[in-house]
Amino acid sequence: MNFLKKILERSGKLFEEGKLLSWAHPIWEATDTILFSTDKQTSSGPHIRDNMDIKRMMFFVVIALIPCYLFGAYNIGYLNAIATDVSRSMFENFIFGMSYVLPILIITFVSGAICELTFSVIRRHEVNEGFLVTCALIPLTMPPDAPLWQIFIGTAFGIIIGKEIFGGVGTNIFNPALTARAFMYFAFPTKMSGDKIWAVGPDGYTGATALSIPANPVEYDTASNLFSQATQFDFSLWNMCWGLIPGSIGETNKILILFGAIFLVYVGIASWRTMVASVIGLFFTASLFNILADFSTNAMLTIAPLQHLLIGSFLFGTVFMATEPVTSAHTNKGKWIYGFMIGVLTIVIRSVNPAYPEGVMLAILIMNMFAPLIDYYVVKSNINMRLARNA
Amino acid sequence: MFKLKIKNGHNVNIAGNPDKKFLPTRHHSSVSLSPENFRYIKPKLLVKENDFVQLGDPIFFDKLNPEIKWPAIASGKIFKIVYGDRRVIKEIIFEVNDNKEKSLQPISPDGLSSKEGVISYLLEKNMWPFLRQRPFNKVANPSDNPKSIIISLVNTAPLAINHHFTLSDQQEYIVSALKHLKELTDGKLFLIVRPGEFTYLSDLEYIDLVEVEGPHPAGNIGVVLNHIQPINNKDIIWTVEGHHLPILGKIFSNGIFDPSITINIAGPCVKKPSYIKTRLGCPVDIYCQDNLTTDDVRIISGNVLTGREINLDGYTNFYDSSISIIEKSFERPFMGWLHPGGSSKYSIFNAYIGDNKKPYRFTTLRNGSKRAFVPIGAWEKVFPMDIYINELARSIEANDIDEMEQLGIYECDEEDVALCSFVCPSKTNVGAIIRKGLDLIHFDG
Numbered sequence: 132m133n134f135l136k137k138i139l140e141r142s143g144k145l146f147e148e149g150k151l152l153s154w155a156h157p158i159w160e161a162t163d164t165i166l167f168s169t170d171k172q173t174s175s176g177p178h179i180r181d182n183m184d185i186k187r188m189m190f191f192v193v194i195a196l197i198p199c200y201l202f203g204a205y206n207i208g209y210l211n212a213i214a215t216d217v218s219r220s221m222f223e224n225f226i227f228g229m230s231y232v233l234p235i236l237i238i239t240f241v242s243g244a245i246c247e248l249t250f251s252v253i254r255r256h257e258v259n260e261g262f263l264v265t266c267a268l269i270p271l272t273m274p275p276d277a278p279l280w281q282i283f284i285g286t287a288f289g290i291i292i293g294k295e296i297f298g299g300v301g302t303n304i305f306n307p308a309l310t311a312r313a314f315m316y317f318a319f320p321t322k323m324s325g326d327k328i329w330a331v332g333p334d335g336y337t338g339a340t341a342l343s344i345p346a347n348p349v350e351y352d353t354a355s356n357l358f359s360q361a362t363q364f365d366f367s368l369w370n371m372c373w374g375l376i377p378g379s380i381g382e383t384n385k386i387l388i389l390f391g392a393i394f395l396v397y398v399g400i401a402s403w404r405t406m407v408a409s410v411i412g413l414f415f416t417a418s419l420f421n422i423l424a425d426f427s428t429n430a431m432l433t434i435a436p437l438q439h440l441l442i443g444s445f446l447f448g449t450v451f452m453a454t455e456p457v458t459s460a461h462t463n464k465g466k467w468i469y470g471f472m473i474g475v476l477t478i479v480i481r482s483v484n485p486a487y488p489e490g491v492m493l494a495i496l497i498m499n500m501f502a503p504l505i506d507y508y509v510v511k512s513n514i515n516m517r518l519a520r521n522a
Numbered sequence: 523m524f525k526l527k528i529k530n531g532h533n534v535n536i537a538g539n540p541d542k543k544f545l546p547t548r549h550h551s552s553v554s555l556s557p558e559n560f561r562y563i564k565p566k567l568l569v570k571e572n573d574f575v576q577l578g579d580p581i582f583f584d585k586l587n588p589e590i591k592w593p594a595i596a597s598g599k600i601f602k603i604v605y606g607d608r609r610v611i612k613e614i615i616f617e618v619n620d621n622k623e624k625s626l627q628p629i630s631p632d633g634l635s636s637k638e639g640v641i642s643y644l645l646e647k648n649m650w651p652f653l654r655q656r657p658f659n660k661v662a663n664p665s666d667n668p669k670s671i672i673i674s675l676v677n678t679a680p681l682a683i684n685h686h687f688t689l690s691d692q693q694e695y696i697v698s699a700l701k702h703l704k705e706l707t708d709g710k711l712f713l714i715v716r717p718g719e720f721t722y723l724s725d726l727e728y729i730d731l732v733e734v735e736g737p738h739p740a741g742n743i744g745v746v747l748n749h750i751q752p753i754n755n756k757d758i759i760w761t762v763e764g765h766h767l768p769i770l771g772k773i774f775s776n777g778i779f780d781p782s783i784t785i786n787i788a789g790p791c792v793k794k795p796s797y798i799k800t801r802l803g804c805p806v807d808i809y810c811q812d813n814l815t816t817d818d819v820r821i822i823s824g825n826v827l828t829g830r831e832i833n834l835d836g837y838t839n840f841y842d843s844s845i846s847i848i849e850k851s852f853e854r855p856f857m858g859w860l861h862p863g864g865s866s867k868y869s870i871f872n873a874y875i876g877d878n879k880k881p882y883r884f885t886t887l888r889n890g891s892k893r894a895f896v897p898i899g900a901w902e903k904v905f906p907m908d909i910y911i912n913e914l915a916r917s918i919e920a921n922d923i924d925e926m927e928q929l930g931i932y933e934c935d936e937e938d939v940a941l942c943s944f945v946c947p948s949k950t951n952v953g954a955i956i957r958k959g960l961d962l963i964h965f966d967g
Contacts, residue, residue: 181889
């Protein structure tokens with residue numbers, strides 16, 4: 132290790148100001164500090180510091196995502212085995228799934244790294260570890276059979292338009308991973324819109340997703356009846372929770388997502404307020420729609436709140452995307468409003484808007500846009516209190 | 523009587539807490555007074571090197587407010603005046619001649635029953651610099667009319683002195699100091715104490731006791747004021763350091779300037795962390811001799827959160843009540859961000875396995891690279907004031923004075939946000955940002 136440390140320290144001189152490779156200093160700094168913790172000293176002010184840093188923080192988010200990756204890979208293999216009518220062991224299913232997941236993961240990281248490193252060199256800012264989380268999130272929102280070139284372009288769009296043009300991590304308005312997802316959704320709708328199932332099967336293999344069953348019923352019935360009549364996949368509450376259903380790679384197993392949520396809240400990175408508020412918003416709106424269902428022929432309105440919670444990517448979005456600290460509301464009061472509105476908008480887009488099968492992505496992006504406004508009014512109330520005191 | 527329970531905050535569990543014991547008193551051959559300890563002043567010297575001065579004689583005055591003069595903190599020769607760049611006076615070093623120390627002349631207590639009397643007495647005896655003001659945390663201006671005076675006898679900072687222990691035999695002088703300080707304001711005189719400590723103060727009807735419980739920064743005057751009497755835009759609050767009360771008490775009761783104070787020397791690198799009976803501006807080397815576990819240390823005058831680094835041949839700063847010593851470390855563990863935890867990592871987040879119950883040997887390592895700020899609510903966890911600190915910091919970075927005022931910059935000081943910097947995963951120095959904002963307003967206005 133000392134040998135490596137020496138190489139890094141010596142090569143570091145080449146990257147100093149005014150030296151040959153000074154333009155690449157951010158890249159050297161990133162490599163150096165990933166391999167060996169920085170020995171930078173505190174200056175004035177607090178002479179001692181907590182051991183938590185952005186690297187550790189981003190690493191924790193990635194840890195929280197790993198179970199979703201593992202299960203996602205297994206699920207691809209499992210569903211493929213059913214579709215092609217072959218029998219495979221659990222491990223073989225996993226390996227089969229990995230052969231789809233790994234290329235997506237690699238291509239996302241290659242694309243993300245190219246964009247992040249290029250920008251950090253041009254804009255002379257440090258390489259922020261946040262891009263690793265963005266790149267770890269994007270594959271989980273992808274269909275398993277998504278074309279790699281689309282993912283490459285989508286990731287680049289997410290990093291550049293979602294983050295870098297606003298000045299990089301810390302100043303971005305929209306969640307970069309969701310920006311990438313939204314771009315692909317609208318740019319490559321045939322593959323990405325999610326009106327038909329995403330699964331790796333034989334040519335022409337298709338089917339209805341849990342959300343599209345009540346959206347396009349043959350004849351009107353309540354959602355619960357429609358789900359129980361579905362034969363291709365088991366859309367019972369338990370199975371939607373356990374996740375052996377088609378969907379994007381990381382979204383299907385709600386139990387693992389819940390574990391991720393508990394982990395992130397426990398280590399203090401994700402806000403439980405946002406998560407709880409969005410679930411409250413979802414239950415509130417879904418219950419309201421259940422009441423209104425009697426006056427409508429829209430079967431989507433009959434989906435029970437718990438079914439809404441387990442269908443689609445709501446939990447994945449609210450745990451890993453909505454809680455992204457930079458783009459969510461920053462104030463604690465604001466987080467309640469922000470989360471609640473994500474829950475409300477998700478159900479509204481799902482149920483009332485026939486064009487989009489899933490609403491979480493758009494709900495979070497819309498609320499990303501409104502988060503500064505929410506914070507503005509929360510802070511304004513504090514300002515008004517102070518102005519009143521001063522008067 | 524106010525009772526306050528502060529929830530947000532954190533008691534940093536740092537090794538080397540001082541025992542309630544005293545190190546043997548050591549002889550000081552020199553002491554020092556540094557004009558740099560006093561913010562926003564323009565010092566003009568009244569003495570030269572090799573002049574002989576008596577304890578309490580005027581040494582320099584503030585060109586911006588010439589009636590405020592600083593006292594000689596020892597009797598003896600002015601050994602050296604240290605200048606910095608552009609002839610800034612950095613330090614005035616006195617040779618101490620114990621035998622020749624003479625006290626001020628006793629005074630008749632008649633003049634001390636009015637505000638004007640107390641002010642002119644303190645100015646005349648050159649004792650004014652003991653009074654500081656909020657906002658800005660600078661030496662008070664005698665022509666101001668403070669809304670109230672607040673003094674903290676609870677030091678919650680890591681490794682800080684315990685006033686209840688150090689001031690236990692100073693009751694007479696504390697009461698005398700408080701009685702006369704009360705004359706300075708038409709408002710209230712707040713005293714911050716821990717429940718059950720300084721019980722004799724509750725008998726004094728001119729004092730409003732504030733009992734605080736909770737973790738650091740519960741004992742900070744800024745935090746307490748935010749809860750009981752927030753500082754409005756035009757308010758001035760005066761304050762005195764708790765460990766300076768006996769000095770003022772002696773001045774008021776018998777006119778003697780006695781620069782003795784009790785401070786502590788503590789930290790993970792100190793062999794015998796304990797209290798020391800010493801004097802204002804004392805040299806640190808005599809207390810470090812044979813008392814350090816390693817040579818490669820950072821010596822801090824003040825506490826580890828807000829203190830200033832000084833050299834081994836340096837002296838404690840005027841307002842500080844502790845010498846904190848931590849190890850300089852340049853350790854670079856391989857992939858430290860993967861570290862599982864244990865006793866070698868300390869975090870207020872549950873980021874490492876193991877708990878923070880065992881005192882931790884903090885070093886000067888920053889423990890991470892500087893990054894753009896990611897607001898995961900870390901600052902708010904340790905900031906118990908009704909202020910949106912994140913928004914305030916941003917308004918300061920944008921140089922927006924109106925918004926700083928609206929968000930309550932006058933209520934904060936560096937010490938109140940020190941823990942925010944301590945916990946910040948992006949390693950932002952929040953205190954420096956707050957100071958930048960206060961400086962901007964001070965020089966702009």
